[in-house]
Amino acid sequence: xxxxxxxxxxxxxxxxxxxxxxxxxxxxxxxxxxxxxxxxxxxxxxxxxxxxxxxxxxxxxxxxxxxxxxxxxxxxxxxxxxxxxxxxxxxxxxxxxxxxxxxxxxxxxxxxxxxxxxxxxxxxxxxxxxxxxxxxxxxxxxxxxxxxxxxxxxxxxxxxxxxxxxxxxxxxxxxxxxxxxxxxxxxxxxxxxxxxxxxxxxxxxxxxxxxxxxxxxxxxxxxxxxxxxxxxxxxxxxxxxxxxxxxxxxxxxxxxxxxxxxxxxxxxxxxxxxxxxxxxxxxx
Amino acid sequence: xxxxxxxxxxxxxxxxxxxxxxxxxxxxxxxxxxxxxxxxxxxxxxxxxxxxxxxxxxxxxxxxxxxxxxxxxxxxxxxxxxxxxxxxxxxxxxxxxxxxxxxxxxxxxxxxxxxxxxxxxxxxxxxxxxxxxxxxxxxxxxxxxxxxxxxxxxxxxxxxxxxxxxxxxxxxxxxxxxxxxxxxxxxxxxxxxxxxxxxxxxxxxxxxxxxxxxxxxxxxxxxxxxxxxxxxxxxxxxxxxxxxxxxxxxxxxxxxxxxxxxxxxxxxxxxxxxxxxxxxxxxx
Numbered sequence: 001x002x003x004x005x006x007x008x009x010x011x012x013x014x015x016x017x018x019x020x021x022x023x024x025x026x027x028x029x030x031x032x033x034x035x036x037x038x039x040x041x042x043x044x045x046x047x048x049x050x051x052x053x054x055x056x057x058x059x060x061x062x063x064x065x066x067x068x069x070x071x072x073x074x075x076x077x078x079x080x081x082x083x084x085x086x087x088x089x090x091x092x093x094x095x096x097x098x099x100x101x102x103x104x105x106x107x108x109x110x111x112x113x114x115x116x117x118x119x120x121x122x123x124x125x126x127x128x129x130x131x132x133x134x135x136x137x138x139x140x141x142x143x144x145x146x147x148x149x150x151x152x153x154x155x156x157x158x159x160x161x162x163x164x165x166x167x168x169x170x171x172x173x174x175x176x177x178x179x180x181x182x183x184x185x186x187x188x189x190x191x192x193x194x195x196x197x198x199x200x201x202x203x204x205x206x207x208x209x210x211x212x213x214x215x216x217x218x219x220x221x222x223x224x225x226x227x228x229x230x231x232x233x234x235x236x237x238x239x240x241x242x243x244x245x246x247x248x249x250x251x252x253x254x255x256x257x258x259x260x261x262x263x264x265x266x267x268x269x270x271x272x273x274x275x276x277x278x279x280x281x282x283x284x
Numbered sequence: 285x286x287x288x289x290x291x292x293x294x295x296x297x298x299x300x301x302x303x304x305x306x307x308x309x310x311x312x313x314x315x316x317x318x319x320x321x322x323x324x325x326x327x328x329x330x331x332x333x334x335x336x337x338x339x340x341x342x343x344x345x346x347x348x349x350x351x352x353x354x355x356x357x358x359x360x361x362x363x364x365x366x367x368x369x370x371x372x373x374x375x376x377x378x379x380x381x382x383x384x385x386x387x388x389x390x391x392x393x394x395x396x397x398x399x400x401x402x403x404x405x406x407x408x409x410x411x412x413x414x415x416x417x418x419x420x421x422x423x424x425x426x427x428x429x430x431x432x433x434x435x436x437x438x439x440x441x442x443x444x445x446x447x448x449x450x451x452x453x454x455x456x457x458x459x460x461x462x463x464x465x466x467x468x469x470x471x472x473x474x475x476x477x478x479x480x481x482x483x484x485x486x487x488x489x490x491x492x493x494x495x496x497x498x499x500x501x502x503x504x505x506x507x508x509x510x511x512x513x514x515x516x517x518x519x520x521x522x523x524x525x526x527x528x529x530x531x532x533x534x535x536x537x538x539x540x541x542x543x544x545x546x547x548x549x550x551x552x553x554x555x556x557x558x559x560x561x562x563x564x565x566x567x568x
Contacts, residue, residue, distance in 0.1 A: 006311045023307035025316055027290045027398050032309055032384065035319025035442040066444065067451055100316065114311050138427035138434050143466065147420050149449040158319040158442030160350065165433040167351055182427065182466075 007083040009111040013075045015082035020114075029110055031100025035158030037109075038062040038070070040215075042080070043252045044093030044115060045281065049080050050252070054215045056080075059097060062154045070099050071111055083113035092118040092283065094253045100157065122254050126282065129260035129269060130175035130249065132189075134238050135165055141181040141235070144210025152210025162190035176249065178238070178262065185209065186236045192249040193217035195256070196241050197229065197270055203244075206233040216280065217250040223279045227272060238262060246270025255282035291367040293395040297359045299366035304398075313394055315384025319442030321393070322346040322354070326364070327500075327536045328377030328399060329565065333364050334536070338499045340364075343381060346438045354383050355395055367397035376402040376567065378537045384441065406538050410566065413544035413553060414459035414533065416473075418522050419449055425465040425519070428494025436494025446474035460533060462522070462546065469493065470520045476533040477501035479540070480525050481513065481554055487528075490517040500564065501534040507563045511556060522546060530554025539566035 004020040018024055030036040040059045043050040056073050063070035070076065080097055087093050093115045100110040144152025151158075165177040178194060179187040186205060188194055193214025195204045202224040207213045221231035241247050247259040247267055256277050258269045277284060288304040302308055314320040324343045327334040340357050347354035354360065364381055371377050377399045384394040428436025435442075449461040462478060463471040470489060472478055477498025479488045486508040491497045505515035525531050531543040531551055540561050542553045561568060 004312070008311075018311065020312065021310065023309055024311045025307055025309040025313070026305065027292075027302065027308040027382075027396055028288070028304065029309070029316065030447075032313065032315040032319075032321070032382065032441060033323070033380070033443075034447050035316075035440075035444045036447050037316070037444075039317070066448065096317070098311070098316065112311055135433055136427070136431050138424075138431055139422035140466070143420070143422035147422055149419055149445060149452045149461070150422050151445050151448055154444075156319075156444040157316060158444035159317075160319045160321075160438075160440040160442035161433060161435050163314075163318050163320050164350065164435055168433045177433070182424070 005083055005087070005115040007079055007113045009071065009075060009079045011108055013078070015079045024112060025110060026103050028104040029100055029102060030104055031098070031110060031157055033104060035156060035160070037098060037100030037157040038066060038068060038155055039157055040097045040155065041252050042095040043255070044084055044087055044095050047084060047087045047089040049084055049095050051215055051219055052077065052080055054219065055097070058155065058213065058215055062156065063099065065148070065151065065154045066156065068099065068101055069109060071109065076111065079111060079113050083115050087115055094118055118253055125175070125257050126255060126277070129258035131261035132176050132178050132259050133169060133172050133174050133263055134180045135168065135177045136182060137179040137187055138182055140183045141185040141187070141209045145208055150210070153207060153212060155212055165190045174261070180238060181209065184237050186238060186241060187211050189249050192251040192254065195220065195248045195250050196244040197246040197272065198244050200230055201232040202229040203232045203234045203236070205235065214250055216252050216255065220250060220256065220276060220280055226279055227275050242267065246272060255280055289367050289371070289399040291363055291397045293355065293359060293363045295392055297355070297362070299363045308396060309394060310387050312388040313384050313386060314388055315382070315394060315441055317388060319440060319444070321382060321384030321441040322350060322352060322439055323441055324381045324439065325536050326379040327539070328368055328371055328379050331368060331371045331373040333368055333379050334565070335499050335503055336361065336364055338503065339381070342439065342497065342499055346440065347383065349435065349438045350440065352383065352385055353393060355393065360395065363395060363397050367399050371399055378402055402537055409459070409541050410539060410561070413542035415545035416460050416462050416543050417453060417456050417458050417547055418464045419452065419461045420466060421463040421471055422466055424467045425469040425471070425493045429492055434494070437491060437496060439496055449474045458545070464522060465493065468521050470522060470525060471495050473533050476535040476538065479504065479532045479534050480528040481530040481556065482528050484514055485516040486513040487516045487518045487520070489519065498534055500536050500539065504534060504540065504560060504564055510563055511559050526551065530556060532557070539564055
């Protein structure tokens with residue numbers, strides 16, 4: 001397993017290496033005081049970040065929504081590439097790009113990247129799948145669209161509730177949570193996009209619900225034709241997922257993970273899973 | 285204006301001073317990566333933190349809800365006192381206590397404190413009051429009580445939406461937001477508790493709504509009798525606040541700030557305001 005890499009972008013835009021155990025952020029950085037910043041997580045394969053352009057675009061959209069002056073795309077791209085430079089081609093990595101609002105009393109945003117090896121547990125999940133329970137997000141599916149301050153669609157650093165949902169799932173003896181709206185619609189996982197197959201349709205939830213637009217899921221749906229499927233944005237209730245031909249959680253590091261149980265009901269693993277994983281280029 | 289003070293609690297429990305500009309947190313601290321931690325903000329007066337015991341108790345409750353191993357109360361108290369030691373008695377200060385879950389791959393929580401001078405704008409607000417608009421929190425008043433993963437009542441570091449609401453208020457040309465539930469009930473401000481007077485009743489919103497239990501508001505209500513008033517927990521709609529004898533936003537640093545306008549409707553500043561401010565011991 002490779003060492004973790006941390007690169008920070010200097011005010012001159014030149015990335016410099018920081019030892020992982022060396023402190024990087026000030027005590028008054030708004031990233032920690034307020035969870036006020038944006039991030040992206042990317043899969044590193046063959047020593048290169050996967051879907052870098054798409055992730056950079058989403059990061060810029062998140063920053064714009066937070067009125068956060070994210071440095072220019074070239075500078076964030078240079079940082080991502082510098083962080084991955086020398087990462088072993090044979091080893092799967094997870095690249096994080098983080099930009100906080102910086103010190104509370106003003107100054108530059110704090111922009112940095114880390115790379116770490118993908119944990120063995122992730123590879124296990126790809127093969128064995130995950131058991132999931134639904135959990136209410138407390139809001140109707142259209143609530144966030146009408147209230148921009150609720151930050152629907154923004155990948156901010158304020159993930160405490162997402163993490164709490166994960167702990168709650170573990171306490172129920174399952175692997176993950178599927179958030180549902182107060183009016184019963186399927187939304188997303190705390191750190192993943194839900195995708196399902198209904199016959200010839202490969203479906204995910206429309207962004208109008210305030211979910212985070214999934215980069216990996218969007219890429220998968222854009223290639224659905226290669227698997228003889230048609231991409232579709234669709235609202236669904238959990239019962240429709242139980243009745244679907246296949247259900248997966250998609251995220252950049254995990255790739256495509258079959259959901260094998262939803263609220264205690266066993267789901268069949270769709271035989272198309274391996275083909276979809278190959279489409280995305282994740283190791284089998 | 286005094287310099288900012290930063291103290292960090294070492295693994296031996298002994299607080300040490302860190303220069304404000306010196307980095308303190310690792311790049312992989314879950315406080316920044318996930319907004320995963322708890323905090324408290326206290327008023328420093330006469331060189332001492334106000335309501336320290338109450339804030340320590342709330343911090344411990346927040347940490348328990350996050351399953352975060354906050355160090356023992358004595359250690360957090362020692363840190364708070366060490367941070368305030370030498371703070372000039374004549375100068376109002378804001379003490380922050382922060383505890384994050386620490387580095388992602390394990391290790392101790394990161395516990396630190398900062399003290400800074402209270403900004404002049406805060407003192408202006410106490411005198412001139414603030415103009416406020418309502419903004420939906422997207423959830424019904426009972427949603428968070430039924431869904432512990434939504435972290436109702438927890439003062440976590442995940443405040444990006446609270447900060448976004450503040451920017452949204454500024455864009456509307458007002459000073460702050462009053463969150464209301466999807467079913468129309470008054471909840472709280474992004475960083476304050478709402479208190480109002482209805483004749484002899486000094487009212488605030490019950491914690492069962494998932495609001496953060498306000499330390500300053502609770503202290504004020506516990507002393508309502510000294511002002512000839514009776515403390516009451518009450519559900520209300522914004523129209524009831526417009527019709528109230530007085531409405532205030534309470535928080536530890538601001539103290540008690542009159543709301544002078546709600547959704548464009550002018551509110552009278554209650555003559556009892558100065559008496560309530562004196563009860564809380566904030567400078568007039």
